[in-house]
Amino acid sequence: MADDLCSFTKDIFVIKVPKKSPLALRMIVLVFAMVCGVYICSICVKQISTHSKAGFLNIPVTQKACPEPYIEPWEIPYVHYPKPKTYSRDGCACNPVRYFAILSMQRSGSGWFETLLNNHTNISSNGEIFSVKVRRSNISTIVETLDKIYNLDWLSSASKNECTAAVGLKWMLNQGLMQHHTEIIDYFNSRGVSVIFLFRRNLLRRMISVLANLYDRDAKLLNGTHKSHVHSPHEAEILAKYKPILNATLLIPNLKQVEETTAKALEYFKSTRHIILYYEDIVKNRTFYVFADANRCSRFPEGSS
Numbered sequence: 135m136a137d138d139l140c141s142f143t144k145d146i147f148v149i150k151v152p153k154k155s156p157l158a159l160r161m162i163v164l165v166f167a168m169v170c171g172v173y174i175c176s177i178c179v180k181q182i183s184t185h186s187k188a189g190f191l192n193i194p195v196t197q198k199a200c201p202e203p204y205i206e207p208w209e210i211p212y213v214h215y216p217k218p219k220t221y222s223r224d225g226c227a228c229n230p231v232r233y234f235a236i237l238s239m240q241r242s243g244s245g246w247f248e249t250l251l252n253n254h255t256n257i258s259s260n261g262e263i264f265s266v267k268v269r270r271s272n273i274s275t276i277v278e279t280l281d282k283i284y285n286l287d288w289l290s291s292a293s294k295n296e297c298t299a300a301v302g303l304k305w306m307l308n309q310g311l312m313q314h315h316t317e318i319i320d321y322f323n324s325r326g327v328s329v330i331f332l333f334r335r336n337l338l339r340r341m342i343s344v345l346a347n348l349y350d351r352d353a354k355l356l357n358g359t360h361k362s363h364v365h366s367p368h369e370a371e372i373l374a375k376y377k378p379i380l381n382a383t384l385l386i387p388n389l390k391q392v393e394e395t396t397a398k399a400l401e402y403f404k405s406t407r408h409i410i411l412y413y414e415d416i417v418k419n420r421t422f423y424v425f426a427d428a429n430r431c432s433r434f435p436e437g438s439s
């Protein structure tokens with residue numbers, strides 16, 4: 135067989151080269167032209183692709199066309215230029231956006247704190263987004279939800295305009311935060327999210343507030359409606375009329391447990407960029423600084439007290 139093949143290929147050469155040399159020449163020219171064509175085409179394709187690559191590289195260049203905000207170099211990872219899918223940031227596309235997360239516990243004044251933040255026209259704190267269980271069912275749903283918030287695509291009553299300068303949410307420690315802390319810390323650190331811890335110094339008052347809130351859930355003291363957050367001294371007075379009875383045996387263990395959870399959260403999240411605020415301190419002195427900005431600091435609340 136090998137012999138046959140050999141003689142066969144030999145035959146081709148023998149037949150084609152000497153006998154039909156004009157045809158062979160034509161064939162060679164044709165093959166040469168084809169090779170040249172393919173070569174030229176490949177160069178064209180290469181040039182087109184480098185062209186498109188250059189175009190692709192242009193995008194960050196145009197992004198860089200945003201004047202660099204005057205900030206410390208260490209702060210650069212915490213400044214973002216999101217591109218929402220649902221709308222265009224138009225004139226404010228170059229406004230840097232800061233990401234934050236308020237980590238807190240129930241009845242620690244975080245609702246009130248959020249109201250203060252949201253009073254600022256360019257700050258959007260989207261509330262207790264992870265109180266809805268499906269959103270915290272696993273780390274992929276958590277990341278998906280966070281991505282949507284930080285990309286300014288989360289539409290809530292607190293979401294602001296395209297000029298939002300800081301966006302975030304309120305997140306209770308018992309809403310998947312402690313279970314998935316490793317992945318969440320990775321997310322915060324890689325996406326440049328600043329953490330605001332908000333705790334209450336007086337844990338006994340917090341506990342009473344928890345009990346009063348539980349009681350009101352059924353009793354509905356305010357004209358048959360249950361309100362987690364009161365909005366007037368009058369409403370607060372009505373709720374304060376309720377005097378819960380504390381179980382003395384459980385009191386100390388309960389307070390200890392809250393303390394431990396707080397300490398654990400601080401330990402877990404210590405590698406993130408964070409500040410620790412206490413409700414009592416903010417009530418006393420409402421002038422505090424959260425987001426250092428280009429030329430000014432955001433001061434809360436503006437103008438008042």
Ligand SMILES: *[C@@H]1O[C@H](CO)[C@@H](O)[C@H](O)[C@H]1NC(C)=O
Pocket residue numbers: 250253254435436437438
């Ligand atoms: C909200 O901000 C305005 C000024 O922008 C201020 O007059 C008002 O008192 C603030 N409200 C609260 C609840 O802080």
Ligand SMILES: *[C@@H]1O[C@H](CO)[C@@H](O)[C@H](O)[C@H]1NC(C)=O
Pocket residue numbers: 226229254255256297
């Ligand atoms: C909100 O952002 C806009 C656009 O950058 C700016 O003109 C305005 O002064 C900001 N408002 C406050 C209260 O900082």
Ligand SMILES: *[C@@H]1O[C@H](CO)[C@@H](O)[C@H](O)[C@H]1NC(C)=O
Pocket residue numbers: 268271272274275
């Ligand atoms: C995460 O939870 C969502 C909603 O409950 C579910 O659809 C999805 O399959 C889960 N993903 C993983 C990786 O478990």
Ligand SMILES: *[C@@H]1O[C@H](CO)[C@@H](O)[C@H](O)[C@H]1NC(C)=O
Pocket residue numbers: 355356357368369372
């Ligand atoms: C209950 O409703 C009445 C009439 O609408 C109102 O005058 C009163 O202030 C309400 N009370 C509370 C605690 O909201």
Ligand SMILES: *[C@@H]1O[C@H](CO)[C@@H](O)[C@H](O)[C@H]1NC(C)=O
Pocket residue numbers: 381382383384
């Ligand atoms: C307090 O709690 C403990 C443990 O749950 C229980 O055994 C005890 O009866 C409670 N005491 C009162 C007064 O409810």
Ligand SMILES: *[C@@H]1O[C@H](CO)[C@@H](O)[C@H](O)[C@H]1NC(C)=O
Pocket residue numbers: 419420421422423
């Ligand atoms: C309130 O806090 C601000 C900022 O930390 C500080 O500059 C100011 O002196 C404080 N005011 C009072 C009355 O403590």
